[in-house]
Amino acid sequence: QVQxxxxxxxxxxxxxxxxxxxxxxxxxxxxxxxxxxxxAPGQGLEWMGRINPKIYGTxxxxxxxxxxxxxxxxSVTTAYLELSGLRSDDTAIYYCARAETESNDFDYWGQxxxxxxxx
Amino acid sequence: SYELSQPxxxxxxxxxxxxIPCSGNNLxxxxxxxxxxxxxxxxxxxxxxxxxxxxxxxxxFSGSNSGNIATLTIGGTQPMDEADYYCQVWDNNIAVFGxxxxxxxx
Numbered sequence: 669q670v671q672x673x674x675x676x677x678x679x680x681x682x683x684x685x686x687x688x689x690x691x692x693x694x695x696x697x698x699x700x701x702x703x704x705x706x707x708a709p710g711q712g713l714e715w716m717g718r719i720n721p722k723i724y725g726t727x728x729x730x731x732x733x734x735x736x737x738x739x740x741x742x743s744v745t746t747a748y749l750e751l752s753g754l755r756s757d758d759t760a761i762y763y764c765a766r767a768e769t770e771s772n773d774f775d776y777w778g779q780x781x782x783x784x785x786x787x
Numbered sequence: 788s789y790e791l792s793q794p795x796x797x798x799x800x801x802x803x804x805x806x807i808p809c810s811g812n813n814l815x816x817x818x819x820x821x822x823x824x825x826x827x828x829x830x831x832x833x834x835x836x837x838x839x840x841x842x843x844x845x846x847x848f849s850g851s852n853s854g855n856i857a858t859l860t861i862g863g864t865q866p867m868d869e870a871d872y873y874c875q876v877w878d879n880n881i882a883v884f885g886x887x888x889x890x891x892x893x
Contacts, residue, residue: 703882705830705882712873712884712885712886712887713822713824713830713873713875713884713887714884715881715882715883715884727880729881763829763830765830770880771877771880771882773820773832773835773836773875774820774822774830774832775832775841777829777830777831778829779829780829
């Protein structure tokens with residue numbers, strides 16, 4: 669069965685960086701894009717960007733450009749999201765989600781990773 | 788940038804029909820998707836391409852999209868349907884989510 673298993677919760681200080689991993693299983697990793705979506709406490713969903721593991725192509729929204737790096741390692745079927753220059757308003761649950769194309773629906777989601785930014 | 792609007796809350800009695808609207812400029816020209824999120828859980832896709840149900844989603848869930856409004860309809864709403872619901876579209880290869888609607892079944 670398809671699974672997206674994310675890394676555990678993180679607590680970081682302002683200005684630091686965090687890396688969240690998303691290990692895929694149960695399907696051919698390079699056949700699907702991995703998208704990243706975050707949700708601040710009590711708030712809605714916010715799309716951050718995506719990566720195509722087959723060609724290593726990435727795209728992120730302007731809001732995060734310069735601070736976000738998305739990578740993938742096909743040898744371990746894992747995608748990574750690195751967010752730098754953390755601020756308190758980056759405190760959120762970060763989800764990875766699978767989609768068949770760059771602009772398709774998200775049919776499977778990871779369990780989420782809580783990132784807390786606090787001094 | 789494109790925006791989607793949803794009412795913050797909708798209430799429905801068990802067994803009745805719940806309709807959750809999502810509005811956006813010329814929304815009917817885009818495919819809409821809907822996600823259900825229960826407290827402490829990840830979102831789940833419940834509708835895609837306006838009116839298609841993924842495998843495992845009950846037939847009481849249906850969708851429509853025309854003009855400026857997309858609607859998720861739940862017929863014969865059950866207590867288990869109580870959740871937050873988010874509409875979503877793609878605009879210039881960017882995923883846009885509505886603000887979410889809390890469906891209360893009481």
